[in-house]
Amino acid sequence: MDDETKISIITRLRIAGCVFAEEEARLFFSEAQSPAEFATMVERRINGLPLEHVLGWAEFCGIRIAVDPGVFVPRRRTEFLVRQAAALVTQGAIVVDLCCGTGAVGSALAVTMEGIELYAADIDPAAVRCARRNVTSVEGHVYEGDLYEPLPSTIRGRVNVLVANAPYVPTEAIVLLPQEARIHEARVALDGGADGLDVQRRVAAEATLWLAPGGHLLVETSERQAQLTVEIFIQNGLITQVAYYDELDATVVIGTRPNV
Structure with missing residues (x-):
């Protein structure tokens, strides 16, 4: 050329x-x-x-x-979610990647810490097909369905680290997103309901049923929404902290199931 x-x-x-x-x-x-x-x-x-x-x-x-057409593109800011989760993952841990999209978060954790038992799930069939290409390459398992519903019952109450990059854009704010996201990514991967936290509420509501004692739930959110996310976690019995990383404009809320 x-x-x-x-x-x-x-x-x-x-x-x-x-x-x-x-x-x-x-x-x-x-x-x-x-x-x-x-x-x-x-x-x-x-x-x-x-x-x-x-x-x-x-x-x-x-x-x-x-990354297949129509599937949510993993964002740079979500690398902070991976780093926070990686600090809590130990060899042999059971890790679940909910709302997994491409499976990027779970795959990155599996590369970071070999020997984990990885499960991923998404409600979008196109995302599941894409995630299987990524997650199975690191010996993980991918399921299609709504949040916890498709996960094997054998891991219920045994999950050490649960990551959920659930959609957190308020419905009315979808129109403000860049055209690339608005038009070319599945709405189910973006729309978090009226205040952006509907899916987070559902994730937190069942988290203690799936987490092992001392297990952790980590979600990405915005700095503006973080306090509401914290309240949701506390209401569902999780010991909660917030991590920020200004360089990536990244906010992660971490909830821990008590040991007792």
Whole structure:
């Protein structure tokens, strides 16, 4: 590809709103198997498809996560959720990734700590298909269904770490999201109900039934919603703390089931 063509492609990507146009063009060039595939990638991106859907993968916690069309794209801020969970995971632990989407959080934890027993679940069939590609590669198990419903009963009351990157965008705020999310990601992965916390309430309500004594529930939320999330956790019998990371604008609420 000559320099003039490269400049033209980068310019088109910039006009389409791609802030990192040069980097994206390089990624397309390195991933495409032919000039025709490269051109298709560029056109799909210019037409508003998320970069990760165009590439078919996202980099998350230093690993490559498969991302299928229509599936929620793992965010950089969620790497903080992984770090907080990793600090609580020990070898042989039973780990559950609820609302798993691509399975990025569970997969990253399995890479961080080998030997965990990993289970993941999501209500969206497309997400489940995608998660199986990621989670089974780290010897985890993926189930389709509503929150805890599809999980095997054998782990009930034995879960050491439960992570739930549940949707927490208030319904009325969906329209304010970037077009990439609004149009190209499943609404079920975004919409958290009137105040954004409906799914978190349901996760917390059953958490102590699934957690082992001393087990932990971790959810990502916003700084603005964190106090409400804390109240939800406390109401459901969890000892609660909040972790913040300004650099990624990340907030994680951690609830622990008492040992008694």
